[in-house]
Amino acid sequence: xxxxxxxxxxxxxxxxxxxxxxxxxxxxxxxxxxxxxxxxxxxxxxxxxxxxxxxxxxxxxxxxxxxxxxxxxxxxxxxxxxxxxxxxxxxxxxxxxxxxxxxxxxxxxxxxxxxxxxxxxxxxxxxxxxxxxxxxxxxxxxxxxxxxxxxxxxxxxxxxxxxxxxxxxxxxxxxxxxxxxxxxxxxxxx
Amino acid sequence: xxxxxxxxxxxxxxxxxxxxxxxxxxxxxxxxxxxxxxxxxxxxxxxxxxxxxxxxxxxxxxxxxxxxxxxxxxxxxxxxxxxxxxxxxxxxxxxxxxxxxxxxxxxxxxxxxxxxxxxxxxxxxxxxxxxxxxxxxxxxxxxxxxxxxxxxxxxxxxxxxxxxxxxxxxxxxxxxxxxxxxxxxxxxxxxxxxxxxxxxxxxxxxxxxxxxxxxxxxxxxxxxxxxxxxxxxxxxxxxxxxxxxxxxxxxxxxxxxxxxxxxxxxxxxxxxxxxxxxxxxxxxxxxxxxxxxxxxxxxxxxxxxxxxxxxxxxxxxxxxxxxxxxxxxxxxxxxxxxxxxxxxxxxxxxxxxxxxxxxxxxxxxxxxxxxxxxxxxxxxxxxxxxxxxxxxxxxxxxxxxxxxxxxxxxxxxxxxxxxxxxxxxxxxxxxxxxxxxxxxxxxxxxxxxxxxxxxxxxxxxxxxxxxxxxxxxxxxxxxxxxxxxxxxxxxxxxxxxxxxxxxxxxxxxxxxxxxxxxxxxxxxxxxxxxxxxxxxxxxxxxxxxxxxxxxxxxxxxxxxxxxxxxxxxxxxxxxxxxxxxxxxxxxxxxxxxxxxxxxxxxxxxxxxxxxxxxxxxxxxxxxxxxxxxxxxxxxxxxxxxxxxxxxxxxxxxxxxxxxxxxxxxxxxxxxxxxxxxxxxxxxxxxxxxxxxxxxxxxxxxxxxxxxxxxxxxxxxxxxx
Numbered sequence: 086x087x088x089x090x091x092x093x094x095x096x097x098x099x100x101x102x103x104x105x106x107x108x109x110x111x112x113x114x115x116x117x118x119x120x121x122x123x124x125x126x127x128x129x130x131x132x133x134x135x136x137x138x139x140x141x142x143x144x145x146x147x148x149x150x151x152x153x154x155x156x157x158x159x160x161x162x163x164x165x166x167x168x169x170x171x172x173x174x175x176x177x178x179x180x181x182x183x184x185x186x187x188x189x190x191x192x193x194x195x196x197x198x199x200x201x202x203x204x205x206x207x208x209x210x211x212x213x214x215x216x217x218x219x220x221x222x223x224x225x226x227x228x229x230x231x232x233x234x235x236x237x238x239x240x241x242x243x244x245x246x247x248x249x250x251x252x253x254x255x256x257x258x259x260x261x262x263x264x265x266x267x268x269x270x271x272x273x274x275x
Numbered sequence: 276x277x278x279x280x281x282x283x284x285x286x287x288x289x290x291x292x293x294x295x296x297x298x299x300x301x302x303x304x305x306x307x308x309x310x311x312x313x314x315x316x317x318x319x320x321x322x323x324x325x326x327x328x329x330x331x332x333x334x335x336x337x338x339x340x341x342x343x344x345x346x347x348x349x350x351x352x353x354x355x356x357x358x359x360x361x362x363x364x365x366x367x368x369x370x371x372x373x374x375x376x377x378x379x380x381x382x383x384x385x386x387x388x389x390x391x392x393x394x395x396x397x398x399x400x401x402x403x404x405x406x407x408x409x410x411x412x413x414x415x416x417x418x419x420x421x422x423x424x425x426x427x428x429x430x431x432x433x434x435x436x437x438x439x440x441x442x443x444x445x446x447x448x449x450x451x452x453x454x455x456x457x458x459x460x461x462x463x464x465x466x467x468x469x470x471x472x473x474x475x476x477x478x479x480x481x482x483x484x485x486x487x488x489x490x491x492x493x494x495x496x497x498x499x500x501x502x503x504x505x506x507x508x509x510x511x512x513x514x515x516x517x518x519x520x521x522x523x524x525x526x527x528x529x530x531x532x533x534x535x536x537x538x539x540x541x542x543x544x545x546x547x548x549x550x551x552x553x554x555x556x557x558x559x560x561x562x563x564x565x566x567x568x569x570x571x572x573x574x575x576x577x578x579x580x581x582x583x584x585x586x587x588x589x590x591x592x593x594x595x596x597x598x599x600x601x602x603x604x605x606x607x608x609x610x611x612x613x614x615x616x617x618x619x620x621x622x623x624x625x626x627x628x629x630x631x632x633x634x635x636x637x638x639x640x641x642x643x644x645x646x647x648x649x650x651x652x653x654x655x656x657x658x659x660x661x662x663x664x665x666x667x668x669x670x671x672x673x674x675x676x677x678x679x680x681x682x683x684x685x686x687x688x689x690x691x692x693x694x695x696x697x698x699x700x701x702x703x704x705x706x707x708x709x710x711x712x713x714x715x716x717x718x719x720x721x722x723x724x725x726x727x728x729x730x731x732x733x734x735x736x737x738x739x740x741x742x743x744x745x746x747x748x749x750x751x752x753x754x755x756x757x758x759x760x761x762x763x764x765x766x767x768x769x770x771x772x773x774x775x776x777x778x779x780x781x782x783x784x785x786x787x788x789x790x791x792x793x794x795x796x797x798x799x800x801x802x803x804x805x806x807x808x809x810x811x812x813x814x815x816x817x818x819x820x821x822x823x824x825x826x827x828x829x830x831x832x833x834x835x836x837x838x839x840x841x842x843x844x845x846x847x848x849x850x851x852x853x854x855x856x857x858x859x860x861x862x863x864x865x866x867x868x869x870x871x872x873x874x875x876x877x878x879x880x881x882x883x884x885x886x887x888x889x890x891x892x893x894x895x896x897x898x899x900x901x902x903x904x905x906x907x908x909x910x911x912x913x914x915x916x917x918x919x920x921x922x923x924x925x926x927x928x929x930x931x932x933x934x935x936x937x938x939x940x941x942x943x944x945x946x947x948x949x950x951x952x953x954x955x956x957x958x959x960x961x962x963x964x965x966x967x968x969x970x971x972x973x974x975x976x977x978x979x980x981x982x983x984x985x986x987x988x989x990x991x992x993x994x995x
Contacts, residue, residue: 102437106512120560127553149847156695193901234887
């Protein structure tokens with residue numbers, strides 16, 4: 086730090102306004118230095134991103150999404166089989182996990198007991214998709230039916246949660262519910 | 276020498292106008308803070324004000340911000356400017372009538388804001404919500420203020436203009452430009468209008484305005500006040516004249532460019548974002564120049580910090596100014612913004628500015644002014660000290676809780692697990708987490724208000740103790756300078772400029788026009804710039820149907836945009852959560868744009884088609900029915916009010932004038948078409964729900980609008 090920037094506290098002649106006088110101390114050295122540095126940063130940054138090779142937001146987003154998609158692919162594994170899912174219907178702990186997912190994610194549309202509200206009743210004998218086959222249920226939950234208002238959950242809940250909520254849905258078939266929604270889809274008799 | 280003494284003149288200051296503005300500051304300050312505390316509790320506890328439209332968060336939030344900025348800070352500025360300018364210029368204000376016109380005009384504007392905003396009469400552009408007739412009144416009264424100010428400068432006895440006055444001049448001229456450019460709109464009726472700018476242009480103009488309203492309404496005038504009241508109260512010389520020259524001009528020149536930092540990572544073209552960020556970073560040091568000059572003026576009188584509440588308030592104000600002008604550039608860095616934008620961190624940031632810098636400076640000034648204006652001692656200085664500590668405590672609770680809330684929620688929104696999925700896919704999970712902090716904030720705000728109430732009582736008793744004869748105008752004596760001499764231009768130095776108020780005004784104007792012009796020009800005048808971008812990508816955008824447009828206006832009226840953004844940023848977490856990043860084309864016909872600035876609820880840019888109509892219907896009736904932990908208010912009145920079909924033809928007609936491709940047919944039958952559309956929607960809802968739903972309820976229009984969000988362009992996909 087140079088001597089030059091030490092405050093010297095000399096009043097400036099003729100600078101008096103309503104009794105307010107002025108010193109003419111130099112701006113602190115660190116202040117000046119930071120100012121030059123911030124200007125240099127701004128110029129370089131602008132040059133790099135607007136005129137130079139800096140990546141655009143779109144490019145950065147694309148590569149970011151590619152990384153995430155790679156993660157998703159790696160971890161999603163092969164799709165489950167009907168047998169694996171059917172096993173889960175009777176697997177107590179898995180059904181309990183599925184129930185928890187259902188209550189937090191699905192109850193708003195299907196009611197907490199599955200009796201139907203905005204979405205169809207899932208406990209009755211009527212199914213809209215493929216006669217309520219377990220794989221069909223799995224796929225509806227995973228990919229959704231956007232046009233009809235059933236959101237896709239594949240990207241939202243984990244693969245494991247997906248399987249257990251499928252098992253849970255199948256497990257509540259035939260249960261008595263507080264307020265059943267009118268049947269939708271075709272009747273399936275097993 | 277002898278010659279000069281003989282011309283010393285005696286004159287009187289207009290103290291009455293300063294007293295008026297001071298009282299108005301106190302009254303409106305109470306209103307602004309009371310509304311602020313109320314809506315803070317609403318966020319902590321959604322039941323508050325339930326079912327009463329004009330008490331709902333979306334309606335009251337604009338009232339709070341407008342009252343805080345234009346009524347509280349505004350009146351404080353006018354009080355301080357009128358008080359200090361007369362003394363710095365050694366003359367009475369130019370025109371008593373103009374001063375009174377200014378005062379009463381401004382109060383009338385505030386009253387009309389209070390009578391329109393809670394009823395949903397709003398243009399929805401933040402801090403520029405007031406409808407067009409009020410906008411015109413603001414322009415007129417503002418010009419009256421400016422004329423009065425500059426005229427007083429021209430009439431002055433003091434030869435040179437002190438630094439405070441440079442800041443006042445820059446304030447006047449810049450706010451005039453900002454207000455006029457941002458408010459241009461085409462009326463539909465006496466209380467409804469559409470802005471001439473649409474979509475990305477409207478966003479850019481609005482944030483050029485919004486950011487610089489902070490700069491030139493909440494910063495430059497207060498810096499001017501600081502330059503007067505700190506040296507006066509401390510009785511110390513200003514630290515550095517040189518520094519004031521540098522930081523004044525750099526601040527004025529650089530500030531105006533920084534607006535786009537409110538739009539980082541959005542659909543705004545990259546170059547404009549980069550300009551905004553670069554200038555925001557450069558703004559840090561000029562801002563600190565002001566802080567240094569304020570605080571270091573106290574050198575040699577530091578002991579006052581322990582004893583004098585006026586100094587405590589003023590120096591704390593400069594410190595908070597320093598803090599928020601460091602935080603601002605930090606938040607303008609794109610990567611920091613991607614975390615902090617739309618969160619409560621920003622809310623904390625503006626309050627460290629508004630409560631810490633503007634509020635504290637105003638309090639210091641009021642404690643300085645009241646004994647002098649009413650010519651009696653302050654009733655109780657200890658109360659003022661208590662006020663300081665209570666306000667500081669409240670403010671710290673406020674800022675810290677909002678940091679915690681903002682950073683917590685921002686990190687939760689960004690969290691992605693090893694499987695490439697969002698850690699917290701349910702938005703409401705991230706809300707529940709921060710509700711306790713909303714309570715802390717509300718308590719902090721209440722403390723701050725409590726301190727303010729103590730000041731009101733203190734001032735009230737002081738005034739009551741003052742005698743009527745104390746209200747006579749203060750007399751002063753000063754020798755005028757020789758005008759001819761002042762106009763000579765002996766040297767090309769700043770001192771010369773300080774003798775020329777008009778030239779100074781023109782130079783300040785030039786300084787702010789450069790950045791404004793370069794940034795806005797391609798968007799406003801070169802419509803081709805945007806039109807080209809649209810046609811190059813051969814993307815077509817559908818205009819809203821009349822019913823959707825009616826719904827959009829309800830969305831504006833209810834202030835949904837204050838809790839919901841409609842702008843999916845170009846960041847991975849945004850895209851994972853909400854779908855494809857928003858594009859410029861999607862808001863091509865949006866007047867006003869509704870990109871929003873806060874996500875108390877989730878982004879809605881692609882909510883269209885995400886849920887069935889019935890979901891929305893139940894959600895508006897009571898959000899808890901579908902999302903048990905929701906804090907969104909219920910909107911029961913949307914189920915009682917009828918859609919305003921009558922104005923639709925006129926609305927479409929105005930949109931046509933503004934270039935939206937509606938046919939004449941669509942204009943003439945807008946009302947009928949909307950009715951038909953609503954009837955179909957109502958019928959489907961009836962069959963789905965089995966309940967009774969009338970054909971003309973506002974909720975139908977709002978649902979129709981939500982269901983088209985994200986579906987307006989030919990290339991836009993669904994939710995994912």
